[in-house]
Amino acid sequence: MSETRFDVVGIGNAIVDVLAHADDQFINENGLVKGTMSLVDEAMAETVYSKMGPGIECSGGSAANTIAALASLGSSGAFVGKVKDDQLGKVFRHDITSLGISFDTAADNDGASTARCMIHVTPDAQRTMQTFLGACVTLGPDDIDDDLIADSRVTYLEGYLWDPDQAKQAFRKAARVAEASGRLVSLSLSDPFCVDRHRDDFLDLVKNHVNILFANEEEIMSLYQVENFDEALQMVRADCDIAALTRSAKGSVAVRGDEVHIVDAEPVDRVVDTTGAGDAYAAGFLHGLTREMPLDKCARIGGICSAEVISHVGARPDVSLKDLVQTALN
Amino acid sequence: MSETRFDVVGIGNAIVDVLAHADDQFINENGLVKGTMSLVDEAMAETVYSKMGPGIECSGGSAANTIAALASLGSSGAFVGKVKDDQLGKVFRHDITSLGISFDTAADNDGASTARCMIHVTPDAQRTMQTFLGACVTLGPDDIDDDLIADSRVTYLEGYLWDPDQAKQAFRKAARVAEASGRLVSLSLSDPFCVDRHRDDFLDLVKNHVNILFANEEEIMSLYQVENFDEALQMVRADCDIAALTRSAKGSVAVRGDEVHIVDAEPVDRVVDTTGAGDAYAAGFLHGLTREMPLDKCARIGGICSAEVISHVGARPDVSLKDLVQTALN
Numbered sequence: 001m002s003e004t005r006f007d008v009v010g011i012g013n014a015i016v017d018v019l020a021h022a023d024d025q026f027i028n029e030n031g032l033v034k035g036t037m038s039l040v041d042e043a044m045a046e047t048v049y050s051k052m053g054p055g056i057e058c059s060g061g062s063a064a065n066t067i068a069a070l071a072s073l074g075s076s077g078a079f080v081g082k083v084k085d086d087q088l089g090k091v092f093r094h095d096i097t098s099l100g101i102s103f104d105t106a107a108d109n110d111g112a113s114t115a116r117c118m119i120h121v122t123p124d125a126q127r128t129m130q131t132f133l134g135a136c137v138t139l140g141p142d143d144i145d146d147d148l149i150a151d152s153r154v155t156y157l158e159g160y161l162w163d164p165d166q167a168k169q170a171f172r173k174a175a176r177v178a179e180a181s182g183r184l185v186s187l188s189l190s191d192p193f194c195v196d197r198h199r200d201d202f203l204d205l206v207k208n209h210v211n212i213l214f215a216n217e218e219e220i221m222s223l224y225q226v227e228n229f230d231e232a233l234q235m236v237r238a239d240c241d242i243a244a245l246t247r248s249a250k251g252s253v254a255v256r257g258d259e260v261h262i263v264d265a266e267p268v269d270r271v272v273d274t275t276g277a278g279d280a281y282a283a284g285f286l287h288g289l290t291r292e293m294p295l296d297k298c299a300r301i302g303g304i305c306s307a308e309v310i311s312h313v314g315a316r317p318d319v320s321l322k323d324l325v326q327t328a329l330n
Numbered sequence: 331m332s333e334t335r336f337d338v339v340g341i342g343n344a345i346v347d348v349l350a351h352a353d354d355q356f357i358n359e360n361g362l363v364k365g366t367m368s369l370v371d372e373a374m375a376e377t378v379y380s381k382m383g384p385g386i387e388c389s390g391g392s393a394a395n396t397i398a399a400l401a402s403l404g405s406s407g408a409f410v411g412k413v414k415d416d417q418l419g420k421v422f423r424h425d426i427t428s429l430g431i432s433f434d435t436a437a438d439n440d441g442a443s444t445a446r447c448m449i450h451v452t453p454d455a456q457r458t459m460q461t462f463l464g465a466c467v468t469l470g471p472d473d474i475d476d477d478l479i480a481d482s483r484v485t486y487l488e489g490y491l492w493d494p495d496q497a498k499q500a501f502r503k504a505a506r507v508a509e510a511s512g513r514l515v516s517l518s519l520s521d522p523f524c525v526d527r528h529r530d531d532f533l534d535l536v537k538n539h540v541n542i543l544f545a546n547e548e549e550i551m552s553l554y555q556v557e558n559f560d561e562a563l564q565m566v567r568a569d570c571d572i573a574a575l576t577r578s579a580k581g582s583v584a585v586r587g588d589e590v591h592i593v594d595a596e597p598v599d600r601v602v603d604t605t606g607a608g609d610a611y612a613a614g615f616l617h618g619l620t621r622e623m624p625l626d627k628c629a630r631i632g633g634i635c636s637a638e639v640i641s642h643v644g645a646r647p648d649v650s651l652k653d654l655v656q657t658a659l660n
Binding site for chain 1: 644646
């Protein structure tokens with residue numbers, strides 16, 4: 001593979017997270033399913049927000065979290081996603097560019113506000129998310145710069161992109177350009193409900209366009225509509241070059257054809273908030289993969305990164321992942 | 331003292347904090363003095379922000395933090411402060427009202443944006459702050475509701491209010507109404523540089539209007555322009571009914587005339603971020619005082635509250651202070 005300017009370009013929803021503690025009663029009373037993401041309109045977002053306790057705001061978004069973690073690992077990254085030029089949009093832009101990540105997508109001047117994801121963190125460290133997509137719905141194929149895609153070893157796409165209508169076309173265009181340029185396409189399935197909403201499209205993508213697939217246990221079982229993990233594992237092996245499947249405390253499984261690695265989870269003193277665990281895992285895995293490391297080592301680095309992120313509130317790393325990985329692997 | 335609707339009404343700058351990690355080099359290169367607060371205009375705020383790493387946003391403001399901690403202790407509180415009706419203004423309003431605190435100050439519809447305080451947290455857990463006052467400069471005497479002041483046992487004022495010009499008049503009006511209603515006036519000196527900017531006014535307030543004074547070691551020494559703590563202690567005893575003086579790891583000293591208590595600091599596993607330590611101490615102290623507790627117990631509760639707040643990033647409590655104090659005192 002020829003030299004590229006970026007290791008990974010992430011395309012995703014540009015979102016500011018609002019995190020607050022919640023109890024199980026809150027989850028039940030608001031008809032939420034713990035551990036999942038649901039979409040809400042602006043009116044519902046206001047209603048839910050008014051019921052939440054005091055929050056902290058920080059930049060989020062699944063693919064954006066992955067690119068942020070890659071930057072912390074020392075990889076070079078770019079991000080494509082749509083904000084409005086409002087206060088929270090400026091916060092998102094500041095946070096991602098302050099990490100040395102290239103982010104040139106023009107902000108909307110009018111229309112809906114920057115997307116917000118209300119994250120309810122329960123005492124069991126699970127997170128339940130409600131997303132108001134806001135400005136994300138205007139991301140379209142014109143926002144995809146062919147040169148940027150061609151200049152990145154991996155184009156990383158989040159499954160959530162399938163929710164805003166025009167983003168689907170941006171997604172397809174980016175995958176097409178990456179393939180034509182001899183680059184790799186990677187997809188994260190994002191959420192079991194998201195898979196359920198877009199199963200046929202995701203199956204087509206996985207079979208025909210995706211080189212590296214990320215999914216957790218529920219997502220991969222939802223994709224193939226099977227009842228146990230091993231069945232899904234055997235099916236994805238046939239469909240995709242590389243798959244990295246995460247299983248929370250059970251660690252992860254990385255497969256490439258006949259090669260199958262079962263990698264234990266990293267120990268964590270106390271799991272505080274699982275927001276961003278999968279995003280950080282994908283970062284670690286891609287960091288290894290773009291450095292031609294063996295698959296089991298990629299999975300191990302993924303596990304180290306997710307262990308850091310779940311040990312505190314918020315989806316992005318609190319310390320240098322580069323230092324952390326170096327210490328853990330030595 | 332007759333029954334009141336509120337235990338404490340806090341009047342202060344309504345600020346959203348932007349917290350980011352920084353190293354000593356950052357503090358030096360930007361000409362900052364560690365542990366202090368400086369004021370910046372909007373242009374400087376933009377410049378500094380562009381140099382900061384990724385941040386988290388959460389509601390702050392000194393008196394607002396105190397009222398938030400009082401709510402967590404189970405005290406009833408109200409807050410007076412000025413935001414704009416922008417996104418961060420809505421975040422501030424949401425966070426404070428979600429705690430059950432009464433907050434009725436009208437937001438500005440135009441003019442400067444909601445105030446932001448950029449907080450640089452260094453590895454030694456110290457915080458160095460730069461505040462853009464924004465909408466706070468429009469808080470004035472018309473924002474002070476006489477009935478609210480009369481219906482609160484204590485009117486708590488932050489020294490920082492002396493910086494925005496009109497807020498000074500709001501401050502004086504509130505103190506006047508509190509005195510006329512037979513209520514108590516409490517002042518926090520806020521910052522040694524703030525004391526330096528307004529020494530004569532603060533001396534007048536302390537001698538003639540303040541019933542309960544909060545200050546840390548540097549602030550009280552700055553107020554009286556003396557070189558050692560004990561000298562300042564003897565001077566403040568003559569000037570003020572009650573003074574609570576905090577000394578970081580050395581604990582605090584509470585005085586009321588001939589009564590002097592030296593109370594050790596609460597043990598903390600790891601000091602992470604000292605932002606809000608003084609605000610939380612004041613909350614604990616006032617919680618005890620409005621319940622007619624002995625002075626040493628007030629100081630002890632103050633110490634328990636500040637120990638919680640310095641054990642994590644951010645100026646407001648992460649857990650129920652009521653539960654924490656109950657456990658610690660039993």
